[in-house]
Amino acid sequence: MADLPIHLEFALPDWVVPHVAAWPRARDDEARMRLVLGLARESVERDDGGPFAAAVFSEERVVAVGINRVLPEKNSLLHAEVLALMLAERHYASHNLGEAGLPQLTLISSCEPCAMCLGAILWGGLRRVVSGALREDAEQAGFDEGPVFPASHRYLEARGIELAHGVLRAEARELFALYRARGGRVY
Amino acid sequence: MADLPIHLEFALPDWVVPHVAAWPRARDDEARMRLVLGLARESVERDDGGPFAAAVFSEERVVAVGINRVLPEKNSLLHAEVLALMLAERHYASHNLGEAGLPQLTLISSCEPCAMCLGAILWGGLRRVVSGALREDAEQAGFDEGPVFPASHRYLEARGIELAHGVLRAEARELFALYRARGGRVY
Numbered sequence: 001m002a003d004l005p006i007h008l009e010f011a012l013p014d015w016v017v018p019h020v021a022a023w024p025r026a027r028d029d030e031a032r033m034r035l036v037l038g039l040a041r042e043s044v045e046r047d048d049g050g051p052f053a054a055a056v057f058s059e060e061r062v063v064a065v066g067i068n069r070v071l072p073e074k075n076s077l078l079h080a081e082v083l084a085l086m087l088a089e090r091h092y093a094s095h096n097l098g099e100a101g102l103p104q105l106t107l108i109s110s111c112e113p114c115a116m117c118l119g120a121i122l123w124g125g126l127r128r129v130v131s132g133a134l135r136e137d138a139e140q141a142g143f144d145e146g147p148v149f150p151a152s153h154r155y156l157e158a159r160g161i162e163l164a165h166g167v168l169r170a171e172a173r174e175l176f177a178l179y180r181a182r183g184g185r186v187y
Numbered sequence: 188m189a190d191l192p193i194h195l196e197f198a199l200p201d202w203v204v205p206h207v208a209a210w211p212r213a214r215d216d217e218a219r220m221r222l223v224l225g226l227a228r229e230s231v232e233r234d235d236g237g238p239f240a241a242a243v244f245s246e247e248r249v250v251a252v253g254i255n256r257v258l259p260e261k262n263s264l265l266h267a268e269v270l271a272l273m274l275a276e277r278h279y280a281s282h283n284l285g286e287a288g289l290p291q292l293t294l295i296s297s298c299e300p301c302a303m304c305l306g307a308i309l310w311g312g313l314r315r316v317v318s319g320a321l322r323e324d325a326e327q328a329g330f331d332e333g334p335v336f337p338a339s340h341r342y343l344e345a346r347g348i349e350l351a352h353g354v355l356r357a358e359a360r361e362l363f364a365l366y367r368a369r370g371g372r373v374y
Binding site: 004065074097114147 | 190191192193194195196197198199201203204207208249251252257258260261262263264269270272273274275276277278280281282283284301302303304305306307309310311312331333334336338339342343374
């Protein structure tokens, strides 16, 4: 059992920090989505992961971001939303992003969250989620969304989570075409 | 943006390695479940996390284990299954535990996987999942399972994933009582 793995470590690539720092203030959901789509685009152009990005915002301020790191980190769980949520929780040193005393937070995702990420959103205590590309856009590009049903969204909404879909959908969908055009692997 | 978090690091507590090393060989699902329930029990007794554990087995061999680390790591995503899957993927240096060339792997979980973990099982490429306590046992203890429906299980089964529930259910359910008796926090 000497080889039982017990340690995990991940980091976003270094380019992410200046990318976010150089971005203008994001005053509304479309502007916030543009930042997220810009992250996903840079990630694809650098061959740094799948065509997905996400960010947790407190009003105009970026609290944490994530990009898809499944292939570079050889870790199937590292969806953009998972990293953005984990890093936001690290930032606030809390497992509950809906905790009293924290600002109102919004998760912006370049694509509708998959089954795993919907669960993660619920456990993370997020109250508001805005996504870009729709499930069918991801599926058309070959990416599965898993067991997500209309009842899954209703389940989250019944717990007070606001879900908005399709913000800048056309631009978000273009990421899949870019990824395919560059020979990106659909896993 | 100097404070944008980009780094994450987690480790299972040190006691986990000798605990697993001291365990007898687990020749069937009940024996494998006993190892997992033992891990969850020790974790609760040490106040090291929620009353959940999981492990990935290749036949008798433990490849990786996880325990619930939500409260100690202040990270809502660190369910036992998430850690076991991430650590198994690290062990094999692959984002796909169903990859050709890898042994047949089974995930044993002390409780039916929640919505997030069901998604993670699908993305991790697992072909076989065995769980102990049922959803209603967890819910009775105050733990939510999220948007999991009969159709969610059928979705995984249609993709060739074998799901078995209720193995050593009574023993698995006792963990919740132990946790409550020790004043464990239901989050």
